[in-house]
Amino acid sequence: MSSHVGALPIPYRTTDAEPTFFSLSDPGASVPSPHGRTFPTALDPLYANRYEVGAFAREAAEIGINYLGVCCGASPMLIRPVAEAVGRTTEGQPVLRAPLRCEQANVLPRPTCRG
Numbered sequence: 001m002s003s004h005v006g007a008l009p010i011p012y013r014t015t016d017a018e019p020t021f022f023s024l025s026d027p028g029a030s031v032p033s034p035h036g037r038t039f040p041t042a043l044d045p046l047y048a049n050r051y052e053v054g055a056f057a058r059e060a061a062e063i064g065i066n067y068l069g070v071c072c073g074a075s076p077m078l079i080r081p082v083a084e085a086v087g088r089t090t091e092g093q094p095v096l097r098a099p100l101r102c103e104q105a106n107v108l109p110r111p112t113c114r115g
Contacts (some may be wrong), residue, residue: 006067007060011048011078021046021072047073054081061086 012021022039024046026032033042048056057068068086070078080090 004067005065006069007056007065008069008071009048009053009056010071011053011073012043012046013048043073048078050077050081053078054085057082057085 010021012024014020014024018024021043024038024043026038026042026045029038029042029045035041038046053070060068068082070082083090
């Protein structure tokens with residue numbers, strides 16, 4: 001029998017102690033959620049980053065997983081590295097490969113540019 005195998009991870013940093021995103025806590029939150037838990041509205045700081053999701057996708061593809069995606073919490077920021085991990089070319093803003101010049105920084109307060 002031959003079949004496809006899929007992997008659709010939930011992109012949150014779970015642990016053995018908190019194995020699902022429903023059970024994640026965020027003890028470092030300066031303002032806890034009004035209902036006393038992170039799920040469903042305060043999961044933001046517990047996201048896996050694009051590089052972690054990309055590494056997962058590469059490893060999954062290497063072991064023969066041939067249906068990849070991202071489940072609850074998915075965003076374009078996380079879909080792109082999955083596509084690129086399996087050799088797809090993505091459109092839009094390319095990933096920055098070089099540091100920004102000072103005047104390109106889109107942060108506040110603006111850094112002091114020299115020379």
